[in-house]
Amino acid sequence: MDFPPSFILPFTIGLLFISVFLVIIIGIWISGLSRIDKSRIIHNIFTRKSLLAIRETFMESLLHRKIFRKNPVLGYMHMSLAFGWFLLIVVGHIDAVNHYQTFSVPAYKAIFMRYFVTETATTISGKILAASMDLLLLFVLSGVMLAYFKRLNSRIFGMRKTTKLKMGDRIALSALWLIFPLRFMAESVSAGIHHNGSIISQPTGQLLASTLPVQLLEMPLWWAYSGALGMFFLALPVSRYMHIPVEVVMIFLRKYGIRVQKRIDGYSRIQVYSCSRCGICLDSCQMTHAAIKDTQSVYVLKHIRNKNLTDEKLFNCLLCGRCQPDCPVGLELNNLRMTQRIESTKEYNSSYEYLKNGPIVVSPQTEVIYFAGCMTHLTPAIIKSMKEIFAVAGVKFWFMDEEKTACCGRPLMQVGQYEAAKKLIEHNRERILASGAKKLVVSCPICYKVFNEDYALPGITVQHHSEYLLQLMADKRLPVNKMPLRVVYHDPCELGRGSGIYHQPRLLLDEYAEVIPIKNEKEAAYCCGGSLANIKIQMNERNQIRDNAMEEYLGYQPDVLATACPLCKKTFAKSRNLPVHDIAEIVYMAIRQKNAERSGKTKTMKELKIELWGS
C-alpha cells in the first residue's frame, strides 16, 4: 500500500480536530436548548424549512447577499472568499472523482490533487475542470487581495470603522490569507515541473521553472499550503471564523422557529458565535455621535465569548436596535444583550410584595382602557389631547393610570430586572382583566411593547394611540382636517423597530398634515437619545445624540417635529430649535381648528400655532 506523502499531515490533523471539535461543541449547545426548542428541531427537520435553510445558507453564508446590497465591494470580498472557496472544494472533488473515476476519493487527494496528478488532463471534461479550478482560485485570490487592502484602509470599503483583532483571530487570519497564495504557488510549481497545468497554472509554472529551482521548492510549498490549512483549522475555535460553521447551524435553528429567550441557553451561545465581527453594526450605532466607541453589539458579543464583559459596556447602550437591521447574519443583537443584563442583575430583583389590588370598579359600558404611562404623565399635553379626542369621538374610557398605578414593567425589563418586572406585570394584568373592557389603548410605546409582548391578555386588543386614532378616523368617528403644516415624523424606537409600527402613524398624520419623507426613517430611524435602557450614559452624551438627529430633521425645514412617544417628545423638546408634538396633539389641534372654522371663528395657522405652542 502506498503511504501518502507526509505533507498532508498538518491538513489532515487540522481537519480531524475541527470536525471532532464542532460535533462536540454544537452537540453541547443543542442539548442545552429548552425542551420546546428541541421538539421544534425534531418536528421541522424533515420539512420544507430545512430546504429554506439551505437556500438561506447559500444566499447569505456563501453569496453574502445582504452585505452585497449594503456595500457591493465588501460583498464581493466576502463572496469571493466564501463562495469561491466553497466552489474550489466542490469542483475540486468533482475533478478528483472525474480523474480517479471513483467516488471514494479521500479529502487530501482532492485538496492536493495537482501534486498527485503529474500528467496533463486529456479528456475534455478534465480540461474544463482544470481550467475552472484555475479561474476559481483566481477569483478567491482577488478576494484575498481586497481583504489585504481592507485591513490597510477600511475607508476604501465605505466603512467608517472596522473591528480590532485578538490573538486567535490574527493566527487564523494570517493562515487564511496564506492558504490561497500558497496553493497557487504550489500548484504552479508542480505544473512547471510536470509541464502540465491549465490556463493560469501552466504559464505561471513555466515562468517559475525557467527562473527558480522548482524541484527544490515543490515540497516546501506543498508543506506550507497544508500547514496553513491545518493552522486555520486549529485556530478556528478561538477565532472569529467560528462564525463560518456556527452560522450555518444558526440559520437552520432559526428557520425551525427557535429564538433568543430571556436567558442564556444553547441558542444564545450559537448566536454569539455566529457573529463574524464584520463591524457593519458600528456604522449605524448612534453612540459614536457621543464618542462612545467600545460598547457596540460587535464588542459586546466578543466580550461575551471571551467572558470579560463589564457592566459599564453592557448597560451603555440605548437598546434602540438600529444595528439589528444592518446585521448581515441577522442576529438578535438587542435580545442577546438582554440575556446578559438579566444574568448580571439577577440578585437585585425587588419583590414588590407591597403591591395589592383593591376592588376594581369599571362601568360595564367602558369601551376602552386608557393607559397613559409614566412618561406621558410628564407630557400632560398628550393626555389632554387624548381626553379631548375621546370626548369628540364619544368613547367611554377608563383612565387606568390616572392616579395610582404600578409601572408597566418595561423599563425594569430593559435593564434586566425581568423577575421584578413580572410582578408588576401580574399586578397590572389583574386590573386590566378585571375591568372587562376589550381594548387597551396606550400612549407610550415603551408600555405598548411590554403590554403587547409580555402580558397575557386573552381577548383584549392592545393598541398604541397612533393605531387607535387611525382606526377611529377610518370609522369616521373623528373629523379630518388637513392642515398646511410640514411635519417630519420621528419613529420612536420601541414603536418602530421595537414593534414594527411604521405605517399607522404616517397614515394618520397624512390626514392632518403634510408628512415629509426623510433619509433616516422607519428601520433606519434615529433614536432620540433619551432611552431608559441606558443607565450609564451622561446627559451631555444624550444631548449629542439628540442634536445629531435634530440636525438632520432641521435640514428638511419642517414646521413641526412629530413623534408618537412622550419620551422622544421630551428629549427633543429640550433642544428648543423646533416645536415637537405627539401625533395625538396634532390630531387634537386639527380638530380644534376645524371646529373653530365651523363656528365662524376661523383662525390663521399662525394664531393656532401661537395658541398651542407659542411662536
Place this chain on the structure above:
Amino acid sequence: MKHIVIIGGGIAGIETASALTDAGHWVTVIEKDAQVGGKLNNWSYLFPDFTPAENLAGSLVQKCSEKDFSVLHQTEVHSIQRQNGKFNITTSDEHQLEADAVVVATGYDLFDARRKEEYGYKIYDHVITSADLEQLLLPGGDLTVAAGKNPKRIAFVHCVGSRDEKTGNHYCSKVCCITGVKQAIELKKRLPEAEIYCFYMDLRMYGKHFEELYREAQEKYDIQFIRGRLSEASEKIDKSLLIKSEDTLSGRPLKMNVDLLVLLVGMEAGKGTANAAATCGIGCEESGFLKTTDSFLKSNFSEQEGIFLAGSCTAPMTINDTILHARSAAMEVDCWLKKQ
C-alpha cells in the same frame, strides 16, 4: 467729549448711563421697548422689604428725564463695526452712531415654563409662574380660581428651570428662593385662610434680611416648606391640581391636591443677550450668560476691548447686585476712556 452707547435700558443700563453722565460723558441708551426699566415694570413689590417696584421704576424714569443722556426707544442694535478705535453702530431704524465705548446691559429672559411640561403650564388652568403672580398681587388683582372661589391650598415650586440638568440650566438663578418666600407671605396676607406649601431643594437665603424673612414666613405666616422636587402635576375635573413629590426629609412619597400652583421660574441669558454677543463678537459661557475676563477684578470686561458688561447679562443677579455691577461698569468705562 467721549460718547458711550449702552445696549439695554433696564436697571443696569439706566444706572450705568446715569453714573457715566455724572462723570461728564455723552451717553446714548438703546432700548428695545417703549419704556425704560425692563422687567422691573412687571413686578409689584420687591423683596426683601416689599418696596413697591414702581418706586424704583419711577426713580429710573426720573434719572432719564433729569440727567443729560438720551434714550432711543423701540430701537435695537443691528450691527457694530470697529474702525480706527471707534465703534460704528447701526440701529434697527438705520441710524448710525459712533461710540468710543460700548456697554452691554441686555439683561435676562425668564425661563419658559412650558419647557417643564410635566408641571402643565399653559395646559392646566391654574398653573401660573411667579411672574404671572406678580401681576395678580397688585391691588385689584384677581386671585380666584375655579367657580370664582379663593384658592384654599396653594403650592410653590422652587427651581423651575434652574439647577436642573434636564432643562439644560445647571446654575442657580439666585432670586427665586426669596421671591417664593416674599410671594408666599403676600398671598397669605391676601388669603389668610389659605394653606401655602413651598417645595424646594434647598433654600438659599444669602442676602441681607433674606433669612429673617424666611423665618417670618414660617413663624408668623405658617407657610410650610417641604424639601422635595415636584415630579408631575395633573388636572382634576374640578380644575384643581394633583401634585406628586417626595418629602425627602421624611423619606416618603407625597401627593397633594392644590387649587393653585405657582412655578418660580429662573433666569436665562435670553435672546437679547445672545444677539448682543453675536453683534459685538463677545463670548458666552456654557450657561449662555456673557463671559467676563476675570471673575474677581474684571467682572465688567468682555473679551473685546472697549466693550463692557453690566448687570444680569453676565449672571443671574438681584436688583441690588445689578445696581452695584452697573455702577462699577461706569467706573471701569470712565477709567478706560481716560487712559485712551
